[in-house]
Amino acid sequence: MNEPLSKDGRLALIVDAIGAPHDPCEVEELELLAEVLADPATWEQPRPELEHLVVDAVADAEASVSPLPSVPPVRKASRRRGLFSVAGIAAAAALVVAAVGVLGNGSGSDFTATLAGTPLAPSAHASASMKRTNSGFRIVLDAAHLPPLDSHHYYEAWLKGSDGVAVAVGTFSSSDGRVTLWSGASPAGAKLTVTVEPDDNNQASSGQVVLAGPVQTH
Amino acid sequence: MPQSLREQTAVRATSAHPGALGRDEIEAFRQGDPHAVRAMYRRYGNLVYSVARRVLTRHDLAEEATQQTFVRAWQAADRIDPNRDPAGWLATIAKRVAIDVYRYESRRTAASFDDVAPNEPAVVSLPPDLHSLDATWQVRRAIDELSEDEAVVVRLQHLEGMTHAEIADVLGIAVGTVKSRSHRAHRKLATLLGHLRETTE
Numbered sequence: 001m002n003e004p005l006s007k008d009g010r011l012a013l014i015v016d017a018i019g020a021p022h023d024p025c026e027v028e029e030l031e032l033l034a035e036v037l038a039d040p041a042t043w044e045q046p047r048p049e050l051e052h053l054v055v056d057a058v059a060d061a062e063a064s065v066s067p068l069p070s071v072p073p074v075r076k077a078s079r080r081r082g083l084f085s086v087a088g089i090a091a092a093a094a095l096v097v098a099a100v101g102v103l104g105n106g107s108g109s110d111f112t113a114t115l116a117g118t119p120l121a122p123s124a125h126a127s128a129s130m131k132r133t134n135s136g137f138r139i140v141l142d143a144a145h146l147p148p149l150d151s152h153h154y155y156e157a158w159l160k161g162s163d164g165v166a167v168a169v170g171t172f173s174s175s176d177g178r179v180t181l182w183s184g185a186s187p188a189g190a191k192l193t194v195t196v197e198p199d200d201n202n203q204a205s206s207g208q209v210v211l212a213g214p215v216q217t218h
Numbered sequence: 219m220p221q222s223l224r225e226q227t228a229v230r231a232t233s234a235h236p237g238a239l240g241r242d243e244i245e246a247f248r249q250g251d252p253h254a255v256r257a258m259y260r261r262y263g264n265l266v267y268s269v270a271r272r273v274l275t276r277h278d279l280a281e282e283a284t285q286q287t288f289v290r291a292w293q294a295a296d297r298i299d300p301n302r303d304p305a306g307w308l309a310t311i312a313k314r315v316a317i318d319v320y321r322y323e324s325r326r327t328a329a330s331f332d333d334v335a336p337n338e339p340a341v342v343s344l345p346p347d348l349h350s351l352d353a354t355w356q357v358r359r360a361i362d363e364l365s366e367d368e369a370v371v372v373r374l375q376h377l378e379g380m381t382h383a384e385i386a387d388v389l390g391i392a393v394g395t396v397k398s399r400s401h402r403a404h405r406k407l408a409t410l411l412g413h414l415r416e417t418t419e
Binding site (some may be wrong): 010014016017019032034035036037038039040042046047050051053054055058059061062102144172173212 | 354
């Protein structure tokens, strides 16, 4: 591993390509460019999962401000408007059902899971809610008291089917708090587990399970 | 004779960015269209994340700030000018959000200083100044405009500190090819970064 280029070395690369600066302002500008190019933050790619999280966060924000279908007030029936009143009440009832349906689809979960800590993390626990969306199953995992990890390890969540095949549904590094994961396959009948994985490019599970629990149909 | 950085950037400052979203896509984002939100993220997610990562140093906090940035952008979407590239507007939101998260994390950890992790951003350093953050997102956007061949050379030079010969060895190409790609990439960067000073002064 090389030492990073010196400030002068980085500046020389730029000056070689575009010519020497003409004044102190340009020198300052080139120095800033060199500094930013040497910063890992400039080059780091966000995880692919972040795209889902962003789209989902905006959708959640939009849902939270969308007005609910309004239910017109049901008036007392009068003899003169009797027929229309019955129709009005029926329409109002249908709107109430529709409103309940919208609420049910927007805030409920299709599956849930309660995860307990294994002997590797006995004090850890978590709950998860899973909901079918157009993009797949959105899994919100709320974990607590997982052991903090060093920078060479991360957590990975898996859905393990009854056939024993485990499918990775996302990675995270926080030991407490809520993370959103995604699965293309239905969680029905599966077991949700969380493992500790070394940062070694090996896609297979390490087998170091810290949380596990069955998925329940909600 | 090569143009000065200022001469190269004068033209650049007044022209539209080649990768900017179209008017229709920006209008769709204003309407909350999920496809437009995805398109906005794919075009500007890297620069937003870079700003957040630069301020917060931790990728989990940077991801959180990135999500908040796009939510706030959508909430304020009626203020987007569909005739202008929204990169600067998004970057401004990203800076504010990231600094808010930074301050929140600083306060959260201040109560138990002994428990603060050694790499806690609030302990390691103050957040970068706004001028530096502007440079971050503009450089990131400029990098995204380079070809992959050019970007990898610049990254190996500036981030990994490799010489031309070392890069040639790693990439399996001639030293002359490395030099020409480096030269071309840096000239493009200088051009793409044309409005750096104008937007940060």
